[in-house]
Amino acid sequence: MDNKPVDWAKLRTDFPSLDQKVHSKPLIYFDNAATSQKPRAVIDALVHYYEHDNSNVHRGIHELSNRATAGFEAGRVRAAKFINAKNSDEIIFTRGTTEGINLVAATWGAANLKSGDVILLTEVEHHSNIVPWQMLAKKTGAKLAYIPVTGDDGVLDLSQLDALLTRQVKLLSMVHISNSMGTVNPVAELCARARKLGITTLVDGAQSAGHMPIDVQAIGCDFFAFSGHKICGPTGIGVLWGRQELLDAMPPYQGGGEMILTVGYQKTEYKKAPHRFEAGTPDISGPIGLHAAMDYLDAIGRENIWKHDQELAHYAYDQLAALEGVRLFGPKQGRAGLVSFLLDDVHAHDVVTLADQGGVALRGGHHCTQPLMHKLGVESTARASFYFYNTQAEVDRFIEVVEEIQKFFAS
Numbered sequence: 195m196d197n198k199p200v201d202w203a204k205l206r207t208d209f210p211s212l213d214q215k216v217h218s219k220p221l222i223y224f225d226n227a228a229t230s231q232k233p234r235a236v237i238d239a240l241v242h243y244y245e246h247d248n249s250n251v252h253r254g255i256h257e258l259s260n261r262a263t264a265g266f267e268a269g270r271v272r273a274a275k276f277i278n279a280k281n282s283d284e285i286i287f288t289r290g291t292t293e294g295i296n297l298v299a300a301t302w303g304a305a306n307l308k309s310g311d312v313i314l315l316t317e318v319e320h321h322s323n324i325v326p327w328q329m330l331a332k333k334t335g336a337k338l339a340y341i342p343v344t345g346d347d348g349v350l351d352l353s354q355l356d357a358l359l360t361r362q363v364k365l366l367s368m369v370h371i372s373n374s375m376g377t378v379n380p381v382a383e384l385c386a387r388a389r390k391l392g393i394t395t396l397v398d399g400a401q402s403a404g405h406m407p408i409d410v411q412a413i414g415c416d417f418f419a420f421s422g423h424k425i426c427g428p429t430g431i432g433v434l435w436g437r438q439e440l441l442d443a444m445p446p447y448q449g450g451g452e453m454i455l456t457v458g459y460q461k462t463e464y465k466k467a468p469h470r471f472e473a474g475t476p477d478i479s480g481p482i483g484l485h486a487a488m489d490y491l492d493a494i495g496r497e498n499i500w501k502h503d504q505e506l507a508h509y510a511y512d513q514l515a516a517l518e519g520v521r522l523f524g525p526k527q528g529r530a531g532l533v534s535f536l537l538d539d540v541h542a543h544d545v546v547t548l549a550d551q552g553g554v555a556l557r558g559g560h561h562c563t564q565p566l567m568h569k570l571g572v573e574s575t576a577r578a579s580f581y582f583y584n585t586q587a588e589v590d591r592f593i594e595v596v597e598e599i600q601k602f603f604a605s
């Protein structure tokens with residue numbers, strides 16, 4: 195990445211949706227961990243596709259189909275570069291992180307796990323990295339185990355790792371950045387430990403892919419999943435990366451058109467990966483929009499984005515920590531671009547509702563990490579999650595709004 199200074203204020207003007215008022219207040223969009231806003235470049239790529247190239251992919255011989263196929267497959271090559279995959283055949287298009295993890299559970303999991311095997315997760319997982327494994331465990335008789343979290347700081351207790359990495363563990367599946375705590379898990383270190391024991395690894399990159407440089411080969415995982423909509427791309431498109439040798443050995447996920455070589459009334463021959471995992475007409479505009487999003491992010495530089503997001507998060511954390519009656523979650527240092535908190539005697543939903551009246555879009559709830567919330571003894575938290583188009587002035591306004599909410603409930 196280059197070191198030229200980034201004009202953050204100018205970048206912000208690329209996002210039409212940010213330029214609006216909500217309840218007569220300028221919108222402050224702090225719900226980026228749920229989904230990001232879309233820059234003009236992505237919107238234009240989608241409009242261009244539908245205005246000029248719209249057609250079905252792969253089997254066409256006519257011009258529009260060739261263009262649609264070229265755009266779709268160029269998205270695959272771009273995605274491979276985005277995460278430093280060895281080649282684009284390792285990129286499977288999915289609906290998002292959730293579908294990517296379900297795909298691995300349904301294919302690799304069903305083919306490789308048996309009764310008594312252990313699937314090792316962490317206590318900070320999103321539901322999408324818990325429920326598919328529970329479903330698989332029910333089918334196969336495998337068991338789930340969890341690397342514990344130390345407490346409100348959302349950090350994994352790695353002192354337990356030796357005891358947890360038993361010979362029964364066949365898969366370690368873990369989140370890269372926790373969406374509810376902001377913890378950055380040491381995934382490369384954990385993958386290295388797992389690899390020594392022959393354990394297959396999956397990294398949930400939903401919160402990391404668009405916020406920091408990703409190199410799947412350096413992480414050393416076997417699978418990596420992320421969602422387009424969280425990285426300035428369209429909804430409904432995501433990526434599952436898998437090591438070629440694993441993908442080639444995996445049975446298909448769904449059957450239908452696009453994924454076959456030949457079909458007889460009794461028997462079918464499947465295509466190789468990635469096409470064997472992409473049955474039916476895919477989301478064609480998705481990879482085209484995602485391509486534009488990846489170009490857009492890498493023109494800024496994900497190292498720059500990472501630094502910017504972290505600075506905002508630490509700034510917000512310190513401001514909140516200076517207030518009375520605030521319980522903060524996630525690590526004090528080294529956090530990703532979000533803060534999760536509770537105000538004494540105020541429900542998180544009330545915080546979010548009142549913040550919305552002030553133009554600040556937060557999220558309140560269990561953030562799809564219900565087991566973690568139970569473990570920490572809370573039902574929900576309020577969360578402000580940042581992206582590169584957010585500013586320190588917006589954090590200042592957010593803190594003012596939090597203070598107004600505290601005053602309102604104190605009166």
Ligand SMILES: Cc1ncc(COP(=O)(O)O)c(C=O)c1O
Nearest residue numbers: 290291292320322373398400421
């Ligand atoms: C850490 C994490 N994993 C997985 C997901 C699921 O992503 P999607 O809903 O795009 O499939 C999310 C979404 O918030 C997430 O934050």
